[in-house]
Amino acid sequence: MGAVKGKRMPRAVREQQMMDAAVRVFGQRGYRAASMDEIAELAGVSKPLVYLYLNSKEELFTACIRREAAALVDAVRGGVTPGEPADRQLWAGLRAFFTHTAERPDAWAVLHSQARTHGEPFAAEIAVMREEIVAFVTLLIAEAAREAHDNPLLPEQDVAGLAEALVGAAEALAVWANAASGVTAKEAAATLMNFAWSGLGNLMDGKSWSPPSR
Amino acid sequence: MGAVKGKRMPRAVREQQMMDAAVRVFGQRGYRAASMDEIAELAGVSKPLVYLYLNSKEELFTACIRREAAALVDAVRGGVTPGEPADRQLWAGLRAFFTHTAERPDAWAVLHSQARTHGEPFAAEIAVMREEIVAFVTLLIAEAAREAHDNPLLPEQDVAGLAEALVGAAEALAVWANAASGVTAKEAAATLMNFAWSGLGNLMDGKSWSPPSR
Amino acid sequence: MGAVKGKRMPRAVREQQMMDAAVRVFGQRGYRAASMDEIAELAGVSKPLVYLYLNSKEELFTACIRREAAALVDAVRGGVTPGEPADRQLWAGLRAFFTHTAERPDAWAVLHSQARTHGEPFAAEIAVMREEIVAFVTLLIAEAAREAHDNPLLPEQDVAGLAEALVGAAEALAVWANAASGVTAKEAAATLMNFAWSGLGNLMDGKSWSPPSR
Amino acid sequence: MGAVKGKRMPRAVREQQMMDAAVRVFGQRGYRAASMDEIAELAGVSKPLVYLYLNSKEELFTACIRREAAALVDAVRGGVTPGEPADRQLWAGLRAFFTHTAERPDAWAVLHSQARTHGEPFAAEIAVMREEIVAFVTLLIAEAAREAHDNPLLPEQDVAGLAEALVGAAEALAVWANAASGVTAKEAAATLMNFAWSGLGNLMDGKSWSPPSR
DNA sequence: TATGAATGAGCCTTCATTCAT
DNA sequence: TATGAATGAAGGCTCATTCAT
Numbered sequence: 001m002g003a004v005k006g007k008r009m010p011r012a013v014r015e016q017q018m019m020d021a022a023v024r025v026f027g028q029r030g031y032r033a034a035s036m037d038e039i040a041e042l043a044g045v046s047k048p049l050v051y052l053y054l055n056s057k058e059e060l061f062t063a064c065i066r067r068e069a070a071a072l073v074d075a076v077r078g079g080v081t082p083g084e085p086a087d088r089q090l091w092a093g094l095r096a097f098f099t100h101t102a103e104r105p106d107a108w109a110v111l112h113s114q115a116r117t118h119g120e121p122f123a124a125e126i127a128v129m130r131e132e133i134v135a136f137v138t139l140l141i142a143e144a145a146r147e148a149h150d151n152p153l154l155p156e157q158d159v160a161g162l163a164e165a166l167v168g169a170a171e172a173l174a175v176w177a178n179a180a181s182g183v184t185a186k187e188a189a190a191t192l193m194n195f196a197w198s199g200l201g202n203l204m205d206g207k208s209w210s211p212p213s214r
Numbered sequence: 215m216g217a218v219k220g221k222r223m224p225r226a227v228r229e230q231q232m233m234d235a236a237v238r239v240f241g242q243r244g245y246r247a248a249s250m251d252e253i254a255e256l257a258g259v260s261k262p263l264v265y266l267y268l269n270s271k272e273e274l275f276t277a278c279i280r281r282e283a284a285a286l287v288d289a290v291r292g293g294v295t296p297g298e299p300a301d302r303q304l305w306a307g308l309r310a311f312f313t314h315t316a317e318r319p320d321a322w323a324v325l326h327s328q329a330r331t332h333g334e335p336f337a338a339e340i341a342v343m344r345e346e347i348v349a350f351v352t353l354l355i356a357e358a359a360r361e362a363h364d365n366p367l368l369p370e371q372d373v374a375g376l377a378e379a380l381v382g383a384a385e386a387l388a389v390w391a392n393a394a395s396g397v398t399a400k401e402a403a404a405t406l407m408n409f410a411w412s413g414l415g416n417l418m419d420g421k422s423w424s425p426p427s428r
Numbered sequence: 429m430g431a432v433k434g435k436r437m438p439r440a441v442r443e444q445q446m447m448d449a450a451v452r453v454f455g456q457r458g459y460r461a462a463s464m465d466e467i468a469e470l471a472g473v474s475k476p477l478v479y480l481y482l483n484s485k486e487e488l489f490t491a492c493i494r495r496e497a498a499a500l501v502d503a504v505r506g507g508v509t510p511g512e513p514a515d516r517q518l519w520a521g522l523r524a525f526f527t528h529t530a531e532r533p534d535a536w537a538v539l540h541s542q543a544r545t546h547g548e549p550f551a552a553e554i555a556v557m558r559e560e561i562v563a564f565v566t567l568l569i570a571e572a573a574r575e576a577h578d579n580p581l582l583p584e585q586d587v588a589g590l591a592e593a594l595v596g597a598a599e600a601l602a603v604w605a606n607a608a609s610g611v612t613a614k615e616a617a618a619t620l621m622n623f624a625w626s627g628l629g630n631l632m633d634g635k636s637w638s639p640p641s642r
Numbered sequence: 643m644g645a646v647k648g649k650r651m652p653r654a655v656r657e658q659q660m661m662d663a664a665v666r667v668f669g670q671r672g673y674r675a676a677s678m679d680e681i682a683e684l685a686g687v688s689k690p691l692v693y694l695y696l697n698s699k700e701e702l703f704t705a706c707i708r709r710e711a712a713a714l715v716d717a718v719r720g721g722v723t724p725g726e727p728a729d730r731q732l733w734a735g736l737r738a739f740f741t742h743t744a745e746r747p748d749a750w751a752v753l754h755s756q757a758r759t760h761g762e763p764f765a766a767e768i769a770v771m772r773e774e775i776v777a778f779v780t781l782l783i784a785e786a787a788r789e790a791h792d793n794p795l796l797p798e799q800d801v802a803g804l805a806e807a808l809v810g811a812a813e814a815l816a817v818w819a820n821a822a823s824g825v826t827a828k829e830a831a832a833t834l835m836n837f838a839w840s841g842l843g844n845l846m847d848g849k850s851w852s853p854p855s856r
Numbered sequence: 857t858a859t860g861a862a863t864g865a866g867c868c869t870t871c872a873t874t875c876a877t
Numbered sequence: 878t879a880t881g882a883a884t885g886a887a888g889g890c891t892c893a894t895t896c897a898t
Contacts (some may be wrong), residue, residue, distance in 0.1 A: 030331055032246030036893060046859045048895080057893065088426055109331075117244055117327040145875060161397070161405035163245045165383040172382015173375070183375070190425060191375035197423040199413020209411040212302060212406055222882060224875070250868065260884045265869065430676040436861060436897070458759055460674030463888060474863045479890065516854060529705070537759075545672055589833035592818050593811040600810015601803070611803070618853055619803035624837070625851040637839040639832055640730055650878060678872060688880045690874080699872065 015053050018043045027106030031061055031118045043209040058121060065115045065122060068107040072188035073158050075100040076133065086144035090137070091193055094170060100184035101174040108178065112171055130167070166196050225280060229267050232257045236268075237278050245275055246334045279329045279336060279416030280322040283343040289314040292345065298357035305348070305407055308384060312399035315388040322392065326385055345383070352377040380410050442482050446471045450482075451492050454512040455534030459489055459546045486549060493543045493550060496535040497557040503528040504561065513637070514572035518565070519621055522598060525615035536606065540599055564577040594624050657695050665706050668747030673703055673760045700763060707757045707764060708750040711771035717742040718775065724760045728786035731777070733835055736812060740827035743816040750820065754813055772809070780805040808838050 009017075021043035025034045036057055042048040054060040079096025080089050101108040111129070115122040140157050173192055177183040202208070223231075235257035239248045250271055254261040268274040272413070293310025294303050315322040325343070355373050358394040387406055391397040437445075449471035453462045464485055468475040482488040507524025508517050529536040539557070543550040568585050601620055605611040651659075663685035678699055682689040687700040699789045721738025722731050743750040753771070757764040783801050815834055821824040 011857085014857090024343070029335070030246065032244065032333075037890085037891095047893090048860090049858060051894070052858080060272070087335055088424070091425060096234070099218070113327075113331040117323075117331050120246070153320035158405065158408075161259030161390075161402070162409055165387055165406055166410050167387015168390070169379040171386060173379055176375075176378045186425075188375070191372065192379055193425070194372075194423050195376055195379050195410070195413050197413070199409050199411070202412035209301070209407045211305060211400075225882080228882085249866085251866095261868090262870075262885090263883060266883085271868065439861080442861085449676070455797060458674065459759070460672065460762070464890085465888075475889090476864085476891075477862060481864085485889065515851070541755075543760040545751075545759050546675075586833065586836075589815070589818075589830070590837055593815055593834055593837050596814020596818070597807040597811035599814060601807055604803075604806045604810070614853075619800065620807055621851050621853070622800075623804055623807050637650070637729070637835050639733060639828075639835070653878085679871085689872090690881090691879060693873070694879080843895090 004208060007071055011053065013045075014045065014049070018045060018050055018054060018060070019064055019067055022060050023068060023110055024106045026064060026114055027063060027109035031114050031122070060119075061115075062125060063120060066109055067124045068104070068111055068123055069125065071104075071107070072097070072111065073129060074130060076136075086140045087193075087197055090140050090144075090197070091189065093136070093140075094189040095185060096194055097170060098188045099175060102178060102185050105178050108174060112175065134163045134167050136161075137166055141166075166192075169195070219414050226268060228257075228259065228263070231406045232264055232268060233281055236274050236323055237282060237318075238298065238320045240275060240278060240328055241323035241391060245336070250274075259323050262354055275329075275332075275336060276325055276339060279339045280320070282325055283339065285318075286311075286314055287319070287327065287343060287346060290350075300354045300361055301407075301411055303322070304351070304354050304358075304411070305423060306407055307354075308403040309399055311384060312391060316392060316399050319392050322388060326389065347398045350375075351380055355380075380406075383409070432434050439481065442473065442477070442569050445490055446473060446478055446482060447489070447495055449544070450488050450533075451496060451538055452534045453494060454489060454542055455537035459550070460641075472593055489543075489546075489550060490553060492538055493553045496532070496539055497553065499532075499535070500525075500539065501557060501560060504564075514568045514575060515621075515625055517574075518568050518625070519617065521568075522617040522620055523613055525598060526602060526605060526616045530606060530613050533606050536602060540603065562595050564587075565594055569594075581624075594620075597623070656685075656687065656691070657835075660687060660692055660696060661706055665710060665752055666748045668706060668749045668756055669705060669751035673756050678709065683756075687831055694740070703757075703760075703764060704751055704767060705809070707767045710746070711767065712747075713749065713818050714739075714742055714753065714773060715774060716811055728782045728789055729835075729839055732782050732839070733831065735778070735782075736831040736834055737827055739812060740816060740819060744820060744827050747820050750816060754817065776805045776809050779808055783808075809835075811837070 018039070022034075022039045025039045025042060029035075029038075036047055036050060040050050041062075043050070050060070054063060076096045077094050079099075080092045082089070084092075111126060115126045138159055141162060170192055173188045177185070177188045232253070236248075236253045239253045239256060243249075243252075248271075250261055250264060253274070254264045257264070264274070266342060290307050290310045293313075294306045296303070298306075325340060329340045352373055355377060384406055387402045391399070391402045445466070450462075450467045453467045453470060457463075457466075462485075464475055464478060467488070468478045471478070474639075478488070482491060504521050504524045508521045510517070512520075539554060543554045566587055569591060598620055601616045605613070605616045656706075660681070664676075664681050667681045667684060671680075678689055678692060681702075684693050685692070692702070696705060718735050718738045719737075722734045724731070726734075753768060757768045780801055785803060812834055815830045819827070821828045
């Protein structure tokens with residue numbers, strides 16, 4: 001997959017090849033354990049060329065994060081049809097999410113595992129993407145509330161927590177599905193929809209769970 | 215906190231000091247970026263002593279993982295009163311979990327972020343702990359089903375997915391609460407209980423969400 | 429001797445420079461006491477380059493052993509004219525041997541002293557070279573026996589011991605000549621020829637020394 | 643063999659135990675690769691005690707060399723009956739030598755291999771012992787010359803070389819016999835006597851080998 | 857556009873050696 | 878007599894990064 005190793009290709013193409021290699025190595029070895037040597041070799045390029053195009057390990061990693069974050073967000077957005085009922089939108093988004101992460105496990109490892117565990121420059125990139133997704137989910141929850149009732153019953157702070165929990169659960173399921181093969185993207189999405197939507201439905205009807213008095 | 219840095223302490227004490235330092239450095243820097251020099255210095259000890267007692271960076275990391283995994287599991291188990299209704303057990307367990315992770319953020323980083331992203335020797339350790347917790351949650355869900363009805367309605371495979379999602383959501387909320395200070399352990403637990411329990415309740419009543427036909 | 433220290437030389441050249449330095453340091457300090465730092469410095473190169481080309485201390489040492497063993501065997505073989513009478517061949521071989529060891533004392537130290545005292549990976553290399561030489565000498569002794577009589581009088585096992593003793597004596601004399609300067613290669617060779625050849629001659633005439641009955 | 647590990651033994655005994663252990667470890671691992679830790683453990687003693695008695699690794703090694711050198715010289719001297727004919731003395735000395743080196747391979751490795759390859763402090767010790775033995779052999783050769791003729795025919799310098807060669811051959815045979823088990827001390831001694839004595843006898847009769855004119 | 861040659865810096869690990877009891 | 882606790886110093890090895898072509 002990808003262009004042949006041959007020489008003299010336009011910069012844009014070479015850069016993609018390098019980032020493909022980098023995502024693979026970063027995803028499998030981790031940021032620190034990945035070596036520029038291995039990345040260059042896997043890209044079929046000499047090391048100085050990697051530096052010429054991507055400047056440094058840090059920038060290369062950042063570039064990978066950005067590219068894969070954008071790809072993931074695009075996949076999710078692309079799977080959703082705006083205007084549909086909120087539950088169908090969520091369902092479609094989750095399916096797109098699980099499908100994408102299953103298709104690109106190294107990219108998912110980079111985004112979910114590596115970028116978040118290696119300090120500020122990278123964690124911030126992920127935070128941006130995650131906030132985008134959380135915001136999207138928050139919107140859907142709010143819209144669902146609007147669909148069910150005239151006025152949303154849920155205070156904003158609660159919605160934020162719920163969205164966070166939903167996204168977290170989705171992430172965990174993506175890891176789980178990737179590891180324990182046997183669970184398809186569709187099944188994972190269904191499990192989560194069942195879990196979340198029914199619960200949310202109850203919440204929006206005002207049937208919230210109350211902690212014991214003591 | 216902890217004994218004075220002074221010299222000549224019994225081995226067992228020194229080992230704990232070293233592991234305290236190691237958890238902090240591993241948690242903040244990550245496994246690869248952490249240097250034995252920094253750990254030794256933070257422990258108030260020379261590097262050779264660290265090697266004398268803990269043998270290698272890898273073994274030191276493993277020792278940290280094991281100690282903190284045991285501490286976390288103990289905290290959760292200790293917070294739960296067996297025999298109580300399943301929802302109260304879950305509530306108590308979640309509160310203990312969020313309290314513990316908030317009190318020891320570096321330990322939580324080690325367990326959740328670092329150990330899982332640095333290859334087999336360590337990921338396996340975490341898998342063991344995680345399975346223990348997932349099994350516990352699975353039991354609670356099954357018990358809840360039993361409490362609500364005479365026969366559990368949920369097939370085993372589904373329960374596994376639900377437990378996985380619940381644990382994943384809890385982990386994500388722990389990170390979220392740790393980062394965005396302002397959310398207490400109690401609030402996080404309440405959010406998750408609301409989210410999960412209501413949804414689960416619906417499921418057990420057979421009101422599951424169904425994907426659109428196409 | 430050797431190319432200028434200057435920078436940017438082709439790999440093959442640099443490798444030889446490094447091995448020159450390594451032979452010197454290994455020969456003078458011993459395998460364990462030699463430091464890669466010193467070798468690199470003596471070679472006029474940074475340490476990483478040594479590792480880039482020679483991989484490890486062990487492989488570097490092995491490479492030195494192989495190069496110098498080949499050089500020594502070549503020198504001895506090159507000094508001998510096949511087809512000549514056995515005694516002249518032995519004489520020529522010994523002269524070449526003593527000349528070579530005197531010219532390259534560090535190489536001789538590596539082969540004779542260091543490689544044999546530092547465990548299996550290296551001792552095996554030397555064993556190969558030594559067997560080659562012992563075999564050569566064994567052939568000469570057998571040929572001498574054939575020249576002197578129609579049938580060789582010496583049983584094979586004895587010849588092996590004799591060759592071993594002759595080679596051992598030569599090795600000791602090489603060390604002795606290297607240390608107590610004042611003995612030339614020619615003198616050493618003459619001493620040994622006198623010592624050995626006369627004895628061998630007698631043996632082949634059947635005049636062997638017999639141990640006392642008790 | 644040797645006293646039980648038990649505590650509180652007189653210094654002299656402990657010292658011997660330590661040196662026993664040291665000879666074994668030095669002989670098998672080499673001077674540099676041997677660790678004081680391993681020696682102390684093998685001696686059944688704590689490391690500080692080794693330092694209390696033997697002061698340093700260097701002094702410990704030197705003490706081992708001296709003890710084993712004395713033991714070897716004593717063994718050879720003890721095997722020889724002064725006043726007997728020179729050939730019987732040499733024969734007896736060689737048998738004692740090969741027997742001793744076969745019985746104590748680690749000690750022989752220390753003397754022959756390790757001490758001579760690790761720099762001045764140690765090589766000097768060996769030189770002393772070796773000179774003693776070479777001198778003894780030199781005497782025997784001279785005496786043999788006296789027995790055979792009224793006046794020695796051999797110039798001193800030649801005798802020195804011959805003795806050196808003889809000792810060197812003996813050393814090589816000792817290594818050979820130790821490695822290739824199957825050769826007894828008696829056989830090794832006989833091989834060497836045959837080889838050497840006949841040659842020496844010829845030499846003393848004036849029948850020396852002459853190098854070709856060119 | 858592309859690369860062979862080269863290095864400063866740092867890290868894991870080990871070892872001989874000593875202190876305090 | 879004997880040892881548990883502790884360290885300064887150094888060595889092997891790797892890595893991100895650059896120079897010169």
